[in-house]
Amino acid sequence: MAKPLQVVVVTPEATILEQEAEFVALPLYDGEIGIAPLHSPLIGRLGYGEMRIKTAAKTLHYYIDGGFVQVVDDVVSVLTNKAVLASKLDIAVAQAQLNSAMTKPVNTPELLAIRDRIVAQARAQIHVAKVASKA
Numbered sequence: 001m002a003k004p005l006q007v008v009v010v011t012p013e014a015t016i017l018e019q020e021a022e023f024v025a026l027p028l029y030d031g032e033i034g035i036a037p038l039h040s041p042l043i044g045r046l047g048y049g050e051m052r053i054k055t056a057a058k059t060l061h062y063y064i065d066g067g068f069v070q071v072v073d074d075v076v077s078v079l080t081n082k083a084v085l086a087s088k089l090d091i092a093v094a095q096a097q098l099n100s101a102m103t104k105p106v107n108t109p110e111l112l113a114i115r116d117r118i119v120a121q122a123r124a125q126i127h128v129a130k131v132a133s134k135a
Contacts, residue, residue, distance in 0.1 A: 005037055007053055009062070009078040016083045017062075023054040024076050026069055027124070037074050044069045046080060048124035050131060061086035061132040063125055086132030089125050098122035 007024055009017040024035045027049030046067045053060040067080030101118040104111070 003037060003074060005035065006075045007078070008075065009051075009080065009083050011080055011083055017053075019053065019055070019060075021053045021055050021076075023052075025050070025052040026078070027051065027064060028069075033069075035071055035076055039071050039074075041072045042070070046078070048121050050086070050124075050128040051078070051083070061128065063089055063128040065121060086128050089129035089132075091126055091129045094122045094125040094129065098126070 004020040004022060005024060007017060007019050007021045008015065022036070026033050026035070026044075027047045029045040029047045032049075033044065046064055046069055048065055049063070051062040051064045053062070063082070063084045063086060064078065064080050065082035067078065069079075070077045098119060101115050101122065104115055106112040106115050
């Protein structure tokens with residue numbers, strides 16, 4: 001059997017997680033990627049969504065807020081703006097952020113981009129919280 005992955009999740013504030021894993025699923029900017037031991041090296045741009053870390057004992061669910069992932073020699077390094085354990089997400093807060101963003105006027109391309117980012121983040125948080133609550 002191949003040696004396990006080493007997963008490191010870092011935000012600007014702190015190292016959130018350093019753990020061995022059997023499998024990691026991450027939200028890329030343009031889809032989802034699964035990483036198992038012996039994965040080829042890569043660098044990818046992260047999107048907003050769920051990171052799943054499967055260990056021998058359980059599966060951890062996190063909300064990831066963009067950033068980058070690097071895979072080299074069975075080490076998965078995740079650099080993100082925010083990583084929150086899915087059980088700590090509040091659906092009501094995310095829904096309020098979504099509703100607020102949808103009511104803001106957008107009359108410039110910059111305001112439209114900001115609104116779209118907030119909407120994507122809120123929708124991803126709601127999705128991750130719902131999926132994790134069923135797991």
